[in-house]
Amino acid sequence: MEVIVLGAVTSSVYALLAVGFTLIFGVARIINLAHGAFYAVAGYAAYILINLGGWPVLPAMLAAVLITALFGVAVDRVFVRPLRHSHMAVLMITLAISMAVEQGLTVAFLGEARSLPPLIDGKVSVLGVDVAAQRLLTLLVSVVLIGALWLFIQRSRLGAAILAISQDPEAAEYVGIPAERIFALVMGLSAALAASASVLASPFLSVQPSMGLLPMVKAFCIVIIGGLGSIPGSILAACLLGFTETFVAFHISSTWSEVISVAAVFAMLALRPAGLLGKREAF
Amino acid sequence: MLDLHGVSAAYGKAEVVHGVDLHVGPGEVVSLLGPNGAGKTTLLKAIAGTVTARGSIRLDGQEMCGQPAHFRPRFGVGHCPEGRRLFAELSVLNNLRLGAFSRRDAAGVEEDLERVFGLFPRLRERAGQRVSTLSGGEQQMAAVGRAMMSRPKLLVLDEPSVGIAQRLKNLLFQAVREICRQGVSILLVEQDVRAALAVSDRVYLMESGRIAREGTREALSADDGIRRAYFGM
Numbered sequence: 323m324e325v326i327v328l329g330a331v332t333s334s335v336y337a338l339l340a341v342g343f344t345l346i347f348g349v350a351r352i353i354n355l356a357h358g359a360f361y362a363v364a365g366y367a368a369y370i371l372i373n374l375g376g377w378p379v380l381p382a383m384l385a386a387v388l389i390t391a392l393f394g395v396a397v398d399r400v401f402v403r404p405l406r407h408s409h410m411a412v413l414m415i416t417l418a419i420s421m422a423v424e425q426g427l428t429v430a431f432l433g434e435a436r437s438l439p440p441l442i443d444g445k446v447s448v449l450g451v452d453v454a455a456q457r458l459l460t461l462l463v464s465v466v467l468i469g470a471l472w473l474f475i476q477r478s479r480l481g482a483a484i485l486a487i488s489q490d491p492e493a494a495e496y497v498g499i500p501a502e503r504i505f506a507l508v509m510g511l512s513a514a515l516a517a518s519a520s521v522l523a524s525p526f527l528s529v530q531p532s533m534g535l536l537p538m539v540k541a542f543c544i545v546i547i548g549g550l551g552s553i554p555g556s557i558l559a560a561c562l563l564g565f566t567e568t569f570v571a572f573h574i575s576s577t578w579s580e581v582i583s584v585a586a587v588f589a590m591l592a593l594r595p596a597g598l599l600g601k602r603e604a605f
Numbered sequence: 606m607l608d609l610h611g612v613s614a615a616y617g618k619a620e621v622v623h624g625v626d627l628h629v630g631p632g633e634v635v636s637l638l639g640p641n642g643a644g645k646t647t648l649l650k651a652i653a654g655t656v657t658a659r660g661s662i663r664l665d666g667q668e669m670c671g672q673p674a675h676f677r678p679r680f681g682v683g684h685c686p687e688g689r690r691l692f693a694e695l696s697v698l699n700n701l702r703l704g705a706f707s708r709r710d711a712a713g714v715e716e717d718l719e720r721v722f723g724l725f726p727r728l729r730e731r732a733g734q735r736v737s738t739l740s741g742g743e744q745q746m747a748a749v750g751r752a753m754m755s756r757p758k759l760l761v762l763d764e765p766s767v768g769i770a771q772r773l774k775n776l777l778f779q780a781v782r783e784i785c786r787q788g789v790s791i792l793l794v795e796q797d798v799r800a801a802l803a804v805s806d807r808v809y810l811m812e813s814g815r816i817a818r819e820g821t822r823e824a825l826s827a828d829d830g831i832r833r834a835y836f837g838m
Contacts, residue, residue, distance in 0.1 A: 479706070486692050486703050493690035495655055497751065498678035498707030 324451050325569050331457045333564025334464035335523045339537050340544035340556040341468055342515035348551030349488045350505045351409065355416040356397060357516055358538025359423035364390040364517030365529040366427055368438055379439055383521040387514050394513025398506045406505075420534065427531035440525035460522040467518055468557065471511070475553075484508060488551070516541075543583040547590045549600020558598055562586075606631045606790050607652070607759050612660035612670075614644070614651040621647045623814045624660070629759065634781070634791045636801040639811035645794045646687050648811070649763050652792070653677055653684040664759060678707040683757030683789075687764050689748040693737040697728055697747050700736055704754030713756065720787075721750040724780045742773025749780065759790045766797050778804055802826055 343357045367389045371382035397419055405411035440456035448458065475481035483504055487494045491501060519537065527533070544563055548555030563583055571579040590597060607629040614622040622644040629635045637645050651658035654674030662670040664680050677684070683704075692700050701721060705714045722729040725746040731739060736747060745765055752760055762781070766774045774797070781804050785791055795801035802808065808825050810818040818831065825831055 482695075482699060482703055483706060485695060485699075486706075489692045489694055490690050492655060493686065493692065494703075495674040496653055496678075496684040496686055496690070497704050498675045498755065499703075500673075500675045 323449050325565070325572050327448055327451045327453055328457070329565035329568035331453075331461045331564075332568055333561040334461045335519050336540055336544055336564050337468060337557050337560035338464050338515050338519035338522075339541040340548065340560050341471065341553055342512035343541040344545045344548070344551055344553060344556045345471075345515075346508055346512045347545070348553070349484055349508045350402075350406075352402065352412050352416070353409075354509075354512070355413060355538065356419040356423070357416075357512070357541055358534030358536075359420040360390050360394055360513040360516040360534070361520045361537045362423055362427060362531065362534035363393050364520035365438065365524045365533055366431070367517075368521050368524070369436055369529050372439065373436075379441055383441065386521050387517040390517035390520075391510040391514040395506050395510040397513075398509035402509070403502065403505075420538070424531050424534065431531065433531060435528040435530040437528055438521070438524040454526060456522075456525050463518065463522055467515065471515070472553070480504070480507065540583060543587045545597075546587050547597055549597025552597065552599040555597055555599030606633070606665065607792065608661070608663045609648075609652070610661040610663075612648070612651055612658055612662060614647050614656045614658040616647075616656060621814055622651065622658075625811075625814075625816055627809060627816065629790050629792050631790055632785065632788055633806045634785050634793065634804050636793045636795060636805040636808045637811055638795070638798060638801060638808060639817070643811040644814040645811055646763055647814075649684070649761050649792070649794060652761060653682060653686075675707070678755040678757070681755075681758030683752035683755045683760045685748050685752040685760065685762045685765060687794075688767075689744050691736045691744055691748055691751065694735060696733055696735055697739070698732040700747055700751050701728070701754050704751035705756075707755060714754070717754055717756055721753050724753070724783060725750055725776075740770075740773075742769035742777070745769055745773070745777060746780070749777070749784075753784065753789075757789060759792060760784060762791065762793045762795070764794055764796060766795060766800060774800065 339361070343354065346352050346354050364386045367386035368382050371377040371385055372379060375382070377385070401415045401419060402412055405415055440454070442455040442459055444455045445452045446455050446458050475484055483494065483499045486497070486499055487501055487504055494501060516537070544559045545556055547563070548559030563586065567579040567582050570582060609625055609627040612622060612625045613620055625648060637648065639645055647656055650656040652662060654669070654672065654677045658670055660670060661668060664682060667680055669677060669680050692703060701718060702714070705717065708714055727743055728746055728750055731743060736744060739747065749762065749765065765777060769777070778800055781791060781793070793801055793805065802822050805822050807819070807821050809816050810825070810831070818825065
């Protein structure tokens, strides 16, 4: 039972991270290595607003998500846009951004781990398991956010433009879709999703300069397993990984749980390089 | 209407179109014919803004050269590209609605949707289907319909009849005539020369990136040398 409840929470955080990562790949063909940096920026933005600015928790977390989304848009406009013609250059610049963010945070805040207060305190009993309310909230908000994203993409005019560009960027230009603006919007959305994962999960994890690395690696693994560019694939793979890791951590040992994502990536690349729901090989 | 003056176009550093002058009058159907590699598609892309071009490209007196591709539908260019390039995983209806992306007049868009369904009743039957499940001819209808959804002043058609059955080809060219009757000018690149000549008022012959000849349909199809060299008939 504990495995199911905690596995669902882990899965939901993974899904938030991976959906944003796969979205920007599907639309703009960018492998964004700064995705983990978005996660870290959001954690520190919330930390600064709450501990130094004295903001209440909820407004601080919403503001942190907004700040990170704007940071994402800025990264796209300033760094990615001039290099868009070269995949390798985009890969390198996003790696550089992620390193710069980590180093910048280390210089400003030193390496020590800090913590964020939870949005809600206490424990809730679900399926006979006592769970921290913050974890349950994380699960619920993640599901709502991913559902909202899905509706936005399927139902709205901008969502249609996003789908159009992901299927044929040149044809999208012929019908008058401003590609650069859509790319910036999607980068902002992607950053906002990573930021949401960060402010939701940081109260039971921690805030430190290198906090973006593990989420980045997990998002990359999940997206390879699920199929680069496929949102349903990412959600499916996030659940597979989330539940398996939790199961192994409970019944074997938590050190082994970290190996699973890597092993799963190897298996997937060997057996089905396009991923579970991917349409083509990404590499 | 459409006026091209000294238009050159290039892929990177390789210039493919050299100083072309071309004119399409209001309500006119103009064909651009010539061998493969003559630069016809590139010239159409220069009008649509997806290759870099120099010179002057005006539509109703407004200079479009240098404006980004996604502004061109607002100038009045409806571009139906070579190979159709539909959004394959979306429904026919969504493809058509995306054709009207640059418009804000919801009522006008619904009107034009009816107009497109009037031109191609088959699309109404297939409206909810994914484009990738359609036949080649139906896809071509959807591509023309998508270009018409921007309510263009000029419809640009690049090889619309490639790989589609004769019966659907006839339907397609009937629709081209009907679109023209509704007051839309048409610039057509087409490998089926007979079909193109049958709908055209005037013809340009293009060769190695330049306009080699220009004239009315009657004048060009009466010239024996041209008939043999270009039309193979």
